[in-house]
Amino acid sequence: MDCDVLIIGAGIQGAAIAGAAVRRGYRVRVIEQFSRPAEGTSSRSSKLIHGGLRYLETGQFRLVRQCLREQRTLLRERPELVSLTPFHIPVYTSTTRPAWKIAAGLWLYRLLGGHRFTRVPESRWHSLDGLNTQNLSTVFRYFDAQTDDRALTAAILADARTTGAAIEFSTCLEQVECLSNGCRVHCSTLSGEKEITAAVLVNATGPWVNRVLQRITPRPTPLDIELVQGTHIIVPGVLNQGIYYLEAPRDQRAVFVMPWQGQIMIGTTETPYSGDPADVQPLETEKRYLLEVYNHYFSNRLGLKDITGAFAGLRVLPAGTGRAFTRPRDTVLHCSDSAPRVISIYGGKLTSHAHTAEKAMKLVKRITDSGQ
Numbered sequence: 001m002d003c004d005v006l007i008i009g010a011g012i013q014g015a016a017i018a019g020a021a022v023r024r025g026y027r028v029r030v031i032e033q034f035s036r037p038a039e040g041t042s043s044r045s046s047k048l049i050h051g052g053l054r055y056l057e058t059g060q061f062r063l064v065r066q067c068l069r070e071q072r073t074l075l076r077e078r079p080e081l082v083s084l085t086p087f088h089i090p091v092y093t094s095t096t097r098p099a100w101k102i103a104a105g106l107w108l109y110r111l112l113g114g115h116r117f118t119r120v121p122e123s124r125w126h127s128l129d130g131l132n133t134q135n136l137s138t139v140f141r142y143f144d145a146q147t148d149d150r151a152l153t154a155a156i157l158a159d160a161r162t163t164g165a166a167i168e169f170s171t172c173l174e175q176v177e178c179l180s181n182g183c184r185v186h187c188s189t190l191s192g193e194k195e196i197t198a199a200v201l202v203n204a205t206g207p208w209v210n211r212v213l214q215r216i217t218p219r220p221t222p223l224d225i226e227l228v229q230g231t232h233i234i235v236p237g238v239l240n241q242g243i244y245y246l247e248a249p250r251d252q253r254a255v256f257v258m259p260w261q262g263q264i265m266i267g268t269t270e271t272p273y274s275g276d277p278a279d280v281q282p283l284e285t286e287k288r289y290l291l292e293v294y295n296h297y298f299s300n301r302l303g304l305k306d307i308t309g310a311f312a313g314l315r316v317l318p319a320g321t322g323r324a325f326t327r328p329r330d331t332v333l334h335c336s337d338s339a340p341r342v343i344s345i346y347g348g349k350l351t352s353h354a355h356t357a358e359k360a361m362k363l364v365k366r367i368t369d370s371g372q
């Protein structure tokens, strides 16, 4: 075999799994179809390292606790890339979630490992970056962390490379044959075709996960998923006080208004998507929805012409009939009987990449130990 573990995809999950695998002494290779890391979802997130306060509403306590644990580790180990930022939750007379409910959520968040929260005194409301104060009854302030998702992914991948992983960009998985002792992977590269054999294949291709499974013989059973697009827009402006966590007036979803590289980033949306993941683009309806949220809460009104940038990413969510907003956000690691040496990573958070990598290592060990 050319390597023990071949990872497909240089997003945050592939990068973290590569690092975890080299640390355990495996011979590791990573292939990525694009010419640099994080060209997929891992540069199109909300760039938060957080427990996900809103997941408490859907009872995802284990996920919140685990993400808050990961947040503490990242704050300690990557202080140049992950920093604590104040978040503000304004509550108006029209807000559907009452102040007591938000306070209870923040208490629970704190109990699960989050940071303490306070109420911003009314005398300080004028300093909140032009936030509308009409009918405002309370502003909660707590802390979560912000990162640069692309830079974080690149740093994790660089560490994996330094410790021995081989990383190959512009290399696309085309076909895979499952063998009794591994996988034979046919790839296309800028200089032609090539073949790599590996004892274990890790399919860390984010929204491409089921497209990659279709290229494997015998065909593994895929999980039933839906891709849900999330768009962010960038507008001019400065936020001095941190991030605003707002309830969208139209559908009561949570929307963030955040400082980002000297401007303001607003996101996100939830739009079902069924095309090629490489083609996902922000829609005009999504841009209008995000501007509507901003204009509802801030005094300086913005229009489509003010948007200086926009990007869209794809969530991998379990298929279901409910709103995407309330679906579970856990990461699922899947092996199929017909391709027992292929591990596929479904969904998950930027924040929990290290935890996912540890879970992947248990599966890699089980596969290599069993000699399946």
Ligand SMILES: Cc1cc2nc3c(=O)[nH]c(=O)nc-3n(C[C@H](O)[C@H](O)[C@H](O)COP(=O)(O)OP(=O)(O)OC[C@H]3O[C@@H](n4cnc5c(N)ncnc54)[C@H](O)[C@@H]3O)c2cc1C
Pocket: 008, 009, 010, 011, 012, 013, 014, 031, 032, 033, 034, 037, 038, 039, 040, 041, 042, 043, 044, 045, 046, 047, 048, 049, 050, 171, 172, 173, 174, 204, 205, 206, 207, 208, 212, 229, 230, 231, 268, 312, 313, 314, 315, 345, 347, 348, 349, 350, 351, 352
């Ligand atoms: C709108 C949005 C906001 C989010 N906000 C947050 C947040 O604030 N905090 C948080 O913790 N999480 C957030 N997430 C979740 C997080 O961004 C994702 O879970 C994470 O980035 C997924 O990483 P990944 O490595 O699995 O996938 P990706 O980053 O998509 O990486 C997959 C890689 O596989 C490569 N690939 C695909 N097919 C092939 C092939 N055939 N051959 C070679 N390479 C291939 C792709 O090019 C890509 O680089 C958000 C997600 C979305 C969509």
